[in-house]
Amino acid sequence: MGASVIVGLIGQSALSTQVSTFDGSQLSLWWAMPFIGMLLSMAIVPVLASDFWHRHFGKITLAWALAFLLPCASVFGIPMAVGTAMHVCLAEYFPFVILMVALFVVAGGICVNGNLHGTPALNTGLLALGALLASVMGTTGASMLMIRPLIRANDNRRHARHTVVFFIFLVANVGGALSPLGDPPLFLGFLKGIDFFWTVKNIFFQTLFLCVALLSIFYFLDCYYYRHCEEEFLPALDPTPDSDISVDGKINFIFLLAIVGLVLMSGLWRSSGSLNLLGTSIGWGSLTRDSLLIVVILISLWITPTTARANNEFSWGPMREVAKLFAGLFITLIPVVAILRAGEQGAFAGVIQIITDTHGQPIDRMYFWTVGLLSSVLDNAPTYLVFFNAAGGDPMTLMGRLGSTLAAISCGSVFMGALSYIGNAPNMMVRAIAQERGIRMPSFFGYMGWSILVLIPLFGLMSVIFF
Numbered sequence: 077m078g079a080s081v082i083v084g085l086i087g088q089s090a091l092s093t094q095v096s097t098f099d100g101s102q103l104s105l106w107w108a109m110p111f112i113g114m115l116l117s118m119a120i121v122p123v124l125a126s127d128f129w130h131r132h133f134g135k136i137t138l139a140w141a142l143a144f145l146l147p148c149a150s151v152f153g154i155p156m157a158v159g160t161a162m163h164v165c166l167a168e169y170f171p172f173v174i175l176m177v178a179l180f181v182v183a184g185g186i187c188v189n190g191n192l193h194g195t196p197a198l199n200t201g202l203l204a205l206g207a208l209l210a211s212v213m214g215t216t217g218a219s220m221l222m223i224r225p226l227i228r229a230n231d232n233r234r235h236a237r238h239t240v241v242f243f244i245f246l247v248a249n250v251g252g253a254l255s256p257l258g259d260p261p262l263f264l265g266f267l268k269g270i271d272f273f274w275t276v277k278n279i280f281f282q283t284l285f286l287c288v289a290l291l292s293i294f295y296f297l298d299c300y301y302y303r304h305c306e307e308e309f310l311p312a313l314d315p316t317p318d319s320d321i322s323v324d325g326k327i328n329f330i331f332l333l334a335i336v337g338l339v340l341m342s343g344l345w346r347s348s349g350s351l352n353l354l355g356t357s358i359g360w361g362s363l364t365r366d367s368l369l370i371v372v373i374l375i376s377l378w379i380t381p382t383t384a385r386a387n388n389e390f391s392w393g394p395m396r397e398v399a400k401l402f403a404g405l406f407i408t409l410i411p412v413v414a415i416l417r418a419g420e421q422g423a424f425a426g427v428i429q430i431i432t433d434t435h436g437q438p439i440d441r442m443y444f445w446t447v448g449l450l451s452s453v454l455d456n457a458p459t460y461l462v463f464f465n466a467a468g469g470d471p472m473t474l475m476g477r478l479g480s481t482l483a484a485i486s487c488g489s490v491f492m493g494a495l496s497y498i499g500n501a502p503n504m505m506v507r508a509i510a511q512e513r514g515i516r517m518p519s520f521f522g523y524m525g526w527s528i529l530v531l532i533p534l535f536g537l538m539s540v541i542f543f
Contacts, residue, residue: 100414101421107411110143114408115453118401118498118520133397137404144408160410166358168457169406171366172260173399175339176216176501178369182331183213183220184390185380187324196298199239200291202226206243207251207287211276213332214339215252215259219502222247224388227513235301237517240510241526242294246287248502249494253283253487257336259500261451261460261489268464269471270482272340279483282542286491289534325384331376338365338372394508398501405498416450416462428466438467441543444484448492448535452499460489484543492535495527496520 117136122129129136149157206222213221226243230236252258254276256266262275345361415422420429427450431442443463451459467474467481474482493499497507497520507517518526 100418103411103415105423110140111408111412114140114404134400137400141404141407164406174366174369178335178373179216180220180395181373182328182376183217184388185325185328185376185384186221187384187387188225189322196295196302199298200295203246204291206247210247210251211254211258214257215248216502219248219506223506223509236515244503244506245494246290248506249500250286250491253490259490260457264457264461274475279487282487325380331372334372338368394505397508398504438481440480440484441539443481444488444539444543447485448488451489452492452495456489456493496524
């Protein structure tokens with residue numbers, strides 16, 4: 077309500093003008109400090125003051141958002157600050173959150189009752205199934221569907237955090253690489269004109285290599301814990317003894333199909349019409365998708381049996397954390413993305429220069445690493461879009477002559493989202509759910525220790541083999 081009053085005071089036309097003229101070439105690296113501060117807060121404060129963080133992370137997020145917006149208003153004017161914030165919220169953040177909530181609510185209404193015995197073979201199979209589902213129902217949907225049964229299968233074991241870490245690697249990230257429905261960067265490429273089946277045709281072997289390698293590493297690691305660490309509690313201490321499997325809340329499978337259909341519809345809707353909302357042009361396809369996703373959310377909450385969510389221990393805590401933290405990330409990312417879009421005229425000119433050779437041709441291996449490492453700390457969707465445009469932005473050229481470059485951009489943005497908790501939204505959701513279930517997850521830097529040890533050598537090998 078307050079934002080609407082401000083918008084009304086400064087005028088919609090002013091907003092539209094300012095949003096379109098935000099020039100990253102005018103910004104120094106100091107404008108990236110709020111984003112860096114946001115990252116450091118997420119990494120350090122939970123370790124040093126866990127209780128304080130869980131009580132006040134929303135206020136800390138707001139403080140960093142204001143650390144960008146207030147100087148922006150002072151230097152460039154209130155229309156610029158409010159206009160860019162509203163544009164990001166309406167065009168990027170709200171659609172992102174609506175889709176996340178839809179998948180969170182619908183997948184959270186599917187309860188897999190009963191329990192299986194968490195052996196290395198079973199755990200590896202569950203991770204493989206989740207990775208396969210991720211390209212069909214999105215990394216968020218697959219993560220929310222599979223994480224609870226996996227945790228329940230292993231709640232009689234002393235070591236479970238490695239299982240959740242590899243779940244984040246495989247289900248929340250790598251598995252989503254084979255279709256535009258799997259991960260937001262690929263969906264952006266689809267909206268820009270990339271063929272729906274391009275990814276499965278062109279990065280299938282990269283994805284297969286990484287999935288097989290991660291599943292193999294996990295299996296041998298889990299075998300070590302299972303066989304050598306007095307791993308299992310006594311049967312009497314198992315909170316969920318083995319029992320037959322049944323599924324409650326099956327109606328939500330229909331809602332999952334509806335979500336997939338709505339996302340696909342919005343990409344295929346080629347109508348040129350749009351709605352101008354507070355200076356931001358929103359296509360009718362996107363508006364229809366988001367409106368119907370809200371309807372799906374409400375219907376799912378209404379008709380799903382209460383026992384399904386109760387047995388899932390469903391709570392809004394993980395979604396609230398993701399929504400608040402990503403609000404701060406989207407706002408503080410504004411100047412960072414603007415500087416990247418300025419190319420060699422911006423403060424990140426060095427980044428742009430390292431991805432092209434002396435003849436101006438793209439270096440695929442450098443695209444893979446640059447896009448990937450930035451995606452691990454920035455939101456991977458705008459990072460993909462920036463380098464999609466840096467490679468020319470023409471979908472026909474990128475699917476043809478520069479196909480290997482598009483493959484490098486796609487792999488980097490999807491795969492390396494697994495390098496940190498903030499690389500992809502499901503990462504934090506999975507972490508929050510695991511912690512709610514009593515699993516002591518690694519800290520921000522602790523998780524990066526796992527990802528550096530396991531993923532970086534595999535990425536290095538991939539860059540030699542494929543790029």
